[in-house]
Amino acid sequence: MYDDRKRLPLVAILRGLTAAEAPMVGKILLDAGFRMLEVPLNRPGALDAIATLVAQAPADALVGGGTMLSIAHVDQVAAAGGRLFVAPDCKPAVITHARNAGMLCAPGVATPTEAFAALDAGAHALKLFPAEMVGSAGLKAMATVLPAGTPMWPVGGVTPSSMAAWRAAGATGFGIGSALYTPGVTEAELERRARGFVAAWQDAA
Numbered sequence: 001m002y003d004d005r006k007r008l009p010l011v012a013i014l015r016g017l018t019a020a021e022a023p024m025v026g027k028i029l030l031d032a033g034f035r036m037l038e039v040p041l042n043r044p045g046a047l048d049a050i051a052t053l054v055a056q057a058p059a060d061a062l063v064g065g066g067t068m069l070s071i072a073h074v075d076q077v078a079a080a081g082g083r084l085f086v087a088p089d090c091k092p093a094v095i096t097h098a099r100n101a102g103m104l105c106a107p108g109v110a111t112p113t114e115a116f117a118a119l120d121a122g123a124h125a126l127k128l129f130p131a132e133m134v135g136s137a138g139l140k141a142m143a144t145v146l147p148a149g150t151p152m153w154p155v156g157g158v159t160p161s162s163m164a165a166w167r168a169a170g171a172t173g174f175g176i177g178s179a180l181y182t183p184g185v186t187e188a189e190l191e192r193r194a195r196g197f198v199a200a201w202q203d204a205a
Helices: 022-032 046-056 071-079 092-100 112-121 131-145 160-169 187-204
Strands: 010-013 036-040 062-066 084-086 104-106 126-128 152-154 174-176
Touching: 010 084, 010 187, 022 036, 022 046, 022 187, 036 046, 036 084, 046 062, 046 071, 062 071, 071 092, 084 092, 092 104, 092 112, 112 126, 112 131, 126 131, 131 152, 131 160, 152 174, 160 187, 174 187
Parallel strands: 010 036, 010 174, 036 062, 062 084, 084 104, 126 152
Antiparallel strands: none
């Protein structure tokens, strides 16, 4: 089982990031303490942005793709140097392929059936998505039937102020999207948001 105590279990979801913006965004997030950076593939330039982030990331950081829906996506991200697999859905064959490619795998699940299928396929962590739909009560209920210690990361609508309640329900990490990064965000604002999330995680933990 993946041990999320080895690094800050916050995934920065960088939807719409370009290769040109990646060095600035990567530096700010890495300096703030983030060690998992995800660039969703459903926006142009994602693979170039992943390759740029990989080039600047320290050895303990994981850079990879989000919205990875196929084996081809896994191969494309691996070719760009990515070592993190994140998806909004649960496709066992894709999860297993990513695991065999040496990636940390965090597929999306919203039900116990999906959660067990993802774990059976080799998932290291479960992306609880959409978190607003499942809710903290749903997470707590799932945690009672999943193997002890299963990492569960809510994604969708997470804010610094909501992290403590999710943690109390059993969340062991988070994926953070537009509340952290939006294309064109200023350096100062991104740093403020990043440090706010890291501080909220530390307070909740």
